[in-house]
Each structure stands twice: as C-alpha cells, then as structure tokens.
Amino acid sequence: MELTETGWQYAPAPESRDIVTIAPQYGLFVAGEFRPAADGGTFATINPASEDQLSVVADAGAADVDAAVAAARAAYEQVWGPMPGSERAKYLYRIARALQERAREFAVLESLDNGKPIRESRDVDVPLAAAHFFYYAGWADKLEYAGYGADPRPLGVAGQVIPWNFPLLMAAWKLAPALAAGNTCVLKPAETTPLTALLLAEVCQQAGLPPGVVNVLTGAGETGAALVRHPGVDKIAFTGSTEVGKLIAADAAGTGKKLTLELGGKAANVIFDDAPLEQAVEGIVNGIFFNQGHVCCAGSRLLVQESVADAVVDRLQRRLATLRLGDPLDKNTDIGAINSRQQLDKITELSAAGEAEGAQRWAPPCPLPDKGFWFAPTIFTGVSQSHRIAREEIFGPVLSVLTFRTPEEAVAKANNTPYGLSAGIWTDKGSRILWMAQRLRAGVIWANTYNRFDPASPFGGYQESGYGREGGRHGLAAYLDA
Ligand code: NAI
Ligand code: MG
Numbered sequence: 273m274e275l276t277e278t279g280w281q282y283a284p285a286p287e288s289r290d291i292v293t294i295a296p297q298y299g300l301f302v303a304g305e306f307r308p309a310a311d312g313g314t315f316a317t318i319n320p321a322s323e324d325q326l327s328v329v330a331d332a333g334a335a336d337v338d339a340a341v342a343a344a345r346a347a348y349e350q351v352w353g354p355m356p357g358s359e360r361a362k363y364l365y366r367i368a369r370a371l372q373e374r375a376r377e378f379a380v381l382e383s384l385d386n387g388k389p390i391r392e393s394r395d396v397d398v399p400l401a402a403a404h405f406f407y408y409a410g411w412a413d414k415l416e417y418a419g420y421g422a423d424p425r426p427l428g429v430a431g432q433v434i435p436w437n438f439p440l441l442m443a444a445w446k447l448a449p450a451l452a453a454g455n456t457c458v459l460k461p462a463e464t465t466p467l468t469a470l471l472l473a474e475v476c477q478q479a480g481l482p483p484g485v486v487n488v489l490t491g492a493g494e495t496g497a498a499l500v501r502h503p504g505v506d507k508i509a510f511t512g513s514t515e516v517g518k519l520i521a522a523d524a525a526g527t528g529k530k531l532t533l534e535l536g537g538k539a540a541n542v543i544f545d546d547a548p549l550e551q552a553v554e555g556i557v558n559g560i561f562f563n564q565g566h567v568c569c570a571g572s573r574l575l576v577q578e579s580v581a582d583a584v585v586d587r588l589q590r591r592l593a594t595l596r597l598g599d600p601l602d603k604n605t606d607i608g609a610i611n612s613r614q615q616l617d618k619i620t621e622l623s624a625a626g627e628a629e630g631a632q633r634w635a636p637p638c639p640l641p642d643k644g645f646w647f648a649p650t651i652f653t654g655v656s657q658s659h660r661i662a663r664e665e666i667f668g669p670v671l672s673v674l675t676f677r678t679p680e681e682a683v684a685k686a687n688n689t690p691y692g693l694s695a696g697i698w699t700d701k702g703s704r705i706l707w708m709a710q711r712l713r714a715g716v717i718w719a720n721t722y723n724r725f726d727p728a729s730p731f732g733g734y735q736e737s738g739y740g741r742e743g744g745r746h747g748l749a750a751y752l753d754a
Pocket of ligand 2: 318
C-alpha cells in the first residue's frame with residue numbers, strides 16, 4: 273500500500289524563526305558600515321511562502337556604486353592587497369567559523385527570504401557556504417603552489433552579481449576565492465533575496481574584516497548594471513540568466529575587465545536500463561525537485577532508455593506522490609515556495625506550452641497553500657526534442673521525460689542544447705560512464721548521483737552556460753592575474 277493511501281500524515285515540525293532577528297530596515301554595507309542609499313531609495317523583500325513583507329532594504333544607485341567601488345579600491349591598495357596571504361587566511365577562517373556558529377540563524381533567514389525548505393538551507397546551503405570559506409582560506413597562503421606562476425597577483429576590485437536561488441551559497445562562491453587571492457569585493461545580491469548577504473556583511477564586521485574589503489549593495493538589475501559597467505571594477509563575476517550574461521559580456525568586451533559567467537542550463541539526466549532504478553529515481557527527484565528546481569545545473573531533461581521508460585516513470589510517479597509541499601520552515605517539507613511571482617508566471621507559462629505542444633502533463637494530487645507562490649512537482653512525458661519544455665530553462669519543479677535506445681542516441685540528444693552546464697549518467701557499467709562522460713558536452717558530470725557539490729571541485733559550463741570555473745584550484749584562476 274502507498275504511504276499516501278494509508279491516510280497517515282506527518283505532524284507539523286516547524287523550525288522556530290525566533291533564532292533570527294530581522295530589522296525593519298537595512299542599509300547598504302559600504303566601507304565597513306551600513307548606510308542608506310545616497311538618494312534614500314528602498315525596496316521591500318517578502319517571504320514568498322506567505323507574501324508577507326520581511327524587511328525593507330536600500331536600493332543602491334550610481335552614487336552608491338561609486339562609493340562602494342572607491343571603498344573597495346582603497347581597501348585593496350592600502351590593506352588587503354599588501355597583506356600576507358597567511359593573514360588574509362585568518363579572516364576567512366573566522367568568517368567560516370562564524371557561519372557555522374550562526375548556521376541556524378542563516379538557514380532560517382534563507383528559507384524565509386527565498387522559500388526553500390529548511391532541510392535544504394540547513395543541510396546544504398549553509399554548510400557548503402562555510403565549507404567554501406574554509407577551503408579558500410587554505411589557499412590564501414599557498415597561491416604560489418596553485419599552478420598559476422611563482423607569484424600570482426590579485427586583479428583588484430571584483431564586482432560580483434548573484435542570483436536568488438542560492439543567495440548565501442552564491443555569495444560564498446564569489447567572495448571566498450576572490451578574498452583568498454587578495455582582491456576586494458563589491459557584491460550585489462538578487463533583489464528578491466538580499467537578507468542573508470546582509471547578515472554575511474554583519475559576519476564580516478564580526479570577523480574584524482578591514483572596512484571596504486567586502487561591500488554589499490542591494491538593488492535590482494540597474495544596480496547590477498551600474499556595478500559591472502563601473503570603470504573602477506577590474507573583474508566581473510556573474511551568475512544568473514543567459515540573457516543578462518550576454519548583455520554583460522557585450523558591455524565588458526574591450527574594457528580589459530576579466531569576466532566569468534555562470535549562466536543557465538538544461539541538463540540531461542541519462543538513465544540506462546542497467547541502472548539501479550530505485551536509486552536512479554532518488555537521483556532524478558534530487559536532480560529536478562531539489563530547491564524547487566531553481567538550480568542552474570538541475571537535471572531538467574530526463575533521458576531514459578526505452579526498455580525501462582515505463583518502469584522508471586511509474587516509480588517516479590509513486591515517489592512524487594510522497595513529496596511534501598508547503599511551509600519552508602517545516603523540517604518535513606520537500607518542496608518549498610517558488611521564489612517570486614515572476615518566476616511562478618514563467619514556470620506556469622512554459623508548462624502550458626508543454627501541454628499545448630502535445631506533451632502529457634502529470635502531477636500528483638497536491639493541495640497548494642492559498643497564499644504565496646507554489647507549483648506542484650510536475651512531469652511531462654511524450655516530450656520531443658523540439659518542444660519548448662525540452663529546450664528552454666524552466667527553472668522550476670518540472671521534468672521533461674524523453675527516451676533513447678542506444679548510447680549514441682543518448683549522447684546526441686543530451687548534447688542537443690545551446691547549454692552545457694551539467695549532466696547525469698546512471699548505469700551499472702564503469703566503462704559506459706567513462707564512454708559517456710567523454711562525449712557529453714557539459715562542465716560537470718555526475719555518475720550514479722546528482723547535484724553533489726564540493727568546494728574542491730570546479731563548477732562551470734560550456735556554450736551558453738557561460739565560461740570560467742568556480743570552486744577548486746580552478747576557481748582561483750578567475751581572481752588571479754595568471
Ligand atoms: P537575472 O539574470 O535577471 O538576475 C540575476 C542577477 O542579475 C540579479 O542579481 C539581478 O538583479 C542581476 N541583473 C539583472 N539585470 C542585470 C543587468 N542588466 N546587469 C547586471 N546585473 C543584472 O535572472 P532572473 O530575472 O532573476 O531570472 C530569470 C531566469 O534566469 C530564470 O527563470 C532562470 O531561468 C534564469 N536564472 C538562472 C540562474 C542560474 O543560476 N544559472 C539564476 C537565476 C536565474
Ligand atoms: Mg524575498
């Protein structure tokens with residue numbers, strides 16, 4: 273009998289939100305202090321699970337970008353650039369430890385502002401963010417052994433623009449390697465998720481980080497554009513949509529600014545008939561329903577070998593019926609809220625296109641809360657390669673299922689995308705894993721697992737998924753004049 277058919281229910285197990293104090297208003301973090309925007313501009317950030325306002329944050333304009341870049345420049349020239357790597361490392365270790373000590377506070381705040389389940393913010397986002405600071409702290413005094421020359425130099429001031437899907441973790445991916453290499457930073461969090469970056473700014477104060485080494489400017493696309501166009505910025509790091517990535521690349525061309533882009537994806541998760549199917553089903557679920565599918569490397573295209581397609585889809589449907597959607601702060605929640613109404617509209621529109629183009633839509637019975645932004649976990653079968661849902665990044669809890677007969681066909685279909693960020697391979701045969709991995713055009717390839725991250729492992733894409741690598745020794749190259 274199915275779990276859901278027994279009528280047995282979990283009792284609510286909410287994580288307390290008392291651990292975090294959210295101020296009614298936040299300033300910009302410039303030169304080590306919080307201050308309002310020069311023109312007094314503000315905007316609200318909401319909890320996407322309830323649509324309640326959480327706080328009001330400053331909206332940085334051109335004058336604030338000037339001030340933050342100037343603060344970062346002064347800190348670079350006077351303090352951080354000349355500081356021995358062994359000293360810089362101490363600050364990074366302090367930030368890492370503070371992240372661990374305040375982990376629950378960060379996890380609750382992340383789930384409130386972003387809508388992701390507390391289980392994920394607590395077990396993935398926050399520990400990985402701390403791990404990135406620990407990892408790069410270890411490199412700060414060993415840069416000459418990183419393989420980028422005997423005396424690798426930092427680039428200067430880094431302008432870093434990040435998205436809303438992993439707000440704290442993306443801040444850590446950007447800041448930790450930049451600081452370890454001796455750069456100073458101006459970070460622009462996404463407009464729907466500014467709060468954990470501001471708490472991280474508080475942690476920088478707590479760690480005694482010299483003023484101006486890290487600056488945080490809250491604001492929307494205009495603030496991001498002003499930052500990346502600023503002549504005082506030596507290095508741009510961007511994670512977000514391919515559309516904005518292309519604008520930034522065009523802007524940066526010819527300026528001499530070093531640029532790394534981590535953009536969208538439409539990853540193939542390839543299941544062969546000899547794969548352990550129960551395990552593969554867990555990998556499929558983790559691949560596309562983790563973080564509501566708001567994951568650039570999500571396994572959004574399932575390629576399943578025809579002989580096991582029905583068995584896999586059947587198991588997948590049974591598994592989806594057990595997923596729990598609702599309150600992100602409930603420790604039993606698997607699927608939280610969609611981050612914004614705008615993103616919900618995009619998912620809704622692309623899913624409607626899937627039906628209109630002839631694919632079969634399926635979702636388990638799944639009551640959605642009245643308030644907030646929600647989307648039931650959804651599978652499309654009968655998807656063909658030309659369908660929009662097989663080509664465009666949906667960035668939501670929606671899986672497109674395609675089939676293949678031979679490994680050659682799997683490779684051809686997997687590579688039939690303008691993206692190239694990640695891929696998954698599920699098979700019992702090691703030789704087939706290697707054969708596939710050599711042919712898949714993707715920056716990250718998981719075998720018999722999915723969505724696993726480690727600070728020591730480089731991450732990044734091919735083609736329209738961007739260029740440059742984050743994480744590992746490779747991630748240092750983006751911040752060194754190597
Ligand atoms: P976006 O690319 O507009 O936003 C990402 C960041 O860039 C935010 O901080 C935003 O304020 C900033 N930004 C926006 N316009 C800018 C500009 N002209 N110059 C500099 N910075 C700018 O992404 P959005 O609108 O939030 O999401 C749209 C779609 O993009 C999603 O549906 C998804 O498909 C994709 N996306 C992919 C991400 C990834 O991790 N690869 C992350 C976020 C979105
Ligand atoms: Mg929010």
